[in-house]
Amino acid sequence: MEKSNYYRNIPKVDIIIEDETIKNLSEKYNRDYVLQSVRKVTDDLRIFIKNSNSDDEIKNKIKNVISDIVSDVNKYAVPNMKKVINATGTILHTNLGRAVISDSTAEKVKKLVTGFSNLEYDLEEGKRGSRYSHFEEIITKITGAESAMAVNNNAAAVLLILSTFAKNKEVIVSRGELVEIGGSFRVPDVMAQSGGKLIEVGTTNKTHLFDYENNINEETAALLKVHTSNYRILGFTESVQLNELVELGKKYNIPVIEDIGSGVLVDLSKYGLTYEPTVQESVKAGVDIVCFSGDKLLGGPQAGIIVGKKSMIDKIKKNPLTRALRIDKFTAIALECVFHEYINENNAIKNVPVLKMINKSIEEISMESEKLYDRLNSIIGHLCELNIEDCESQIGGGSLPTEVLKSKCITIKSNTITTAALEKSLRLAAKPIVGRIVNEKLLLDLRTVFIDDIDDIVDTFREVFECL
Numbered sequence: 001m002e003k004s005n006y007y008r009n010i011p012k013v014d015i016i017i018e019d020e021t022i023k024n025l026s027e028k029y030n031r032d033y034v035l036q037s038v039r040k041v042t043d044d045l046r047i048f049i050k051n052s053n054s055d056d057e058i059k060n061k062i063k064n065v066i067s068d069i070v071s072d073v074n075k076y077a078v079p080n081m082k083k084v085i086n087a088t089g090t091i092l093h094t095n096l097g098r099a100v101i102s103d104s105t106a107e108k109v110k111k112l113v114t115g116f117s118n119l120e121y122d123l124e125e126g127k128r129g130s131r132y133s134h135f136e137e138i139i140t141k142i143t144g145a146e147s148a149m150a151v152n153n154n155a156a157a158v159l160l161i162l163s164t165f166a167k168n169k170e171v172i173v174s175r176g177e178l179v180e181i182g183g184s185f186r187v188p189d190v191m192a193q194s195g196g197k198l199i200e201v202g203t204t205n206k207t208h209l210f211d212y213e214n215n216i217n218e219e220t221a222a223l224l225k226v227h228t229s230n231y232r233i234l235g236f237t238e239s240v241q242l243n244e245l246v247e248l249g250k251k252y253n254i255p256v257i258e259d260i261g262s263g264v265l266v267d268l269s270k271y272g273l274t275y276e277p278t279v280q281e282s283v284k285a286g287v288d289i290v291c292f293s294g295d296k297l298l299g300g301p302q303a304g305i306i307v308g309k310k311s312m313i314d315k316i317k318k319n320p321l322t323r324a325l326r327i328d329k330f331t332a333i334a335l336e337c338v339f340h341e342y343i344n345e346n347n348a349i350k351n352v353p354v355l356k357m358i359n360k361s362i363e364e365i366s367m368e369s370e371k372l373y374d375r376l377n378s379i380i381g382h383l384c385e386l387n388i389e390d391c392e393s394q395i396g397g398g399s400l401p402t403e404v405l406k407s408k409c410i411t412i413k414s415n416t417i418t419t420a421a422l423e424k425s426l427r428l429a430a431k432p433i434v435g436r437i438v439n440e441k442l443l444l445d446l447r448t449v450f451i452d453d454i455d456d457i458v459d460t461f462r463e464v465f466e467c468l
């Protein structure tokens with residue numbers, strides 16, 4: 001058929017809106033909103049007719065106008081953000097929301113945000129209070145610092161600290177620590193934004209104390225140490241120990257600032273990982289200001305936590321940027337809850353999901369793998385090659401980059417579709433599952449899967465394979 005005839009077959013907007021289904025839709029949603037979808041679908045149809053060479057495809061598309069409109073309207077009727085099952089084995093998966101918080105923390109958040117709270121109200125005095133007051137004491141108790149506050153994320157914390165102390169002045173940093181974190185956080189760029197001048201000292205692999213000392217002058221505002229969270233320089237290397245840097249700072253009366261990145265509060269070497277410097281250790285070494293992420297190894301909400309000398313934290317709180325970078329009530333409550341877990345380290349290991357996943361035993365992972373294997377085998381065993389195999393999980397989120405944790409996974413190779421197609425169907429499912437492809441097989445690492453998610457995984461596989 002001539003293309004012009006197809007264009008004529010596209011129903012007119014005023015006809016479409018008289019359609020019973022569309023009328024019902026207009027009663028349920030805003031009429032303008034439905035009209036937008038009507039226009040979008042008919043416009044798309046015109047483009048489709050122009051580009052398609054298949055009569056059947058075009059006829060089919062014209063026939064489906066109403067149902068396409070319904071789908072388009074419904075697409076925006078439910079939130080696009082949804083729960084995803086993380087079967088990648090990466091515990092702090094930045095793309096999947098980084099640190100998972102516990103049910104009990106989420107419950108407390110829910111309780112406080114669905115009503116009013118004393119967020120900025122001092123109940124004792126009956127007047128305005130500070131949103132930082134709720135968690136300041138617990139953070140200082142746990143970290144040993146004099147004072148504490150929190151902003152939106154650690155990148156914001158670094159920006160705020162530098163803008164408070166280093167504006168129009170110089171900050172000395174080792175060339176081995178000019179870190180870039182994913183999502184375009186680069187130490188030199190943050191420094192430039194803060195109005196401070198970066199003085200790079202040493203070389204990529206070696207920086208000595210004299211490199212810092214030789215560059216100190218009356219313009220020096222701070223000595224900055226950045227934890228190289230997401231990479232390691234191995235071999236012929238040397239960096240200045242924290243206590244030496246603190247000594248140097250004291251000698252010249254210059255504050256030492258440390259961006260510790262991950263913000264771990266427990267000695268991870270006790271749980272079979274490489275030792276990662278703790279916040280407490282930096283505070284104890286005498287660092288004036290330490291900042292770290294809330295949603296990395298700490299296992300809390302997205303935040304940048306700043307701890308240190310009271311006089312300096314007070315100055316930061318007065319910086320007008322603090323208002324722009326302030327945390328909201330969701331974060332304030334969650335942060336307080338997470339720090340409470342650390343009053344008792346055993347509690348933290350048991351209740352903070354990030355630590356729980358790090359500490360999840362290979363026996364527990366094996367047991368869950370077998371459970372999932374049996375269930376999957378009973379529904380898709382005849383369609384796939386299914387196995388339980390050893391694998392390695394990662395911490396992720398730019399923390400402990402060289403660390404791997406022994407784990408178990410289910411590997412799947414379908415007899416009917418490619419592994420890439422299977423991976424895609426699983427992530428497009430109503431309850432998406434994200435795994436990894438290794439050696440042409442799909443791999444589901446059970447370390448990051450919750451036992452309660454197994455039913456959903458099975459449902460999704462059933463749905464995906466019945467559609468294939």
Ligand SMILES: *Cc1c(COP(=O)(O)O)cnc(C)c1O
Pocket residue numbers: 153154155156158179181185226227228229230259260261262292293294295303304397398
């Ligand atoms: C992750 C990280 C940051 C950025 O922290 P966000 O909370 O993601 O903003 C900054 N510095 C270091 C050393 C980091 O590891």
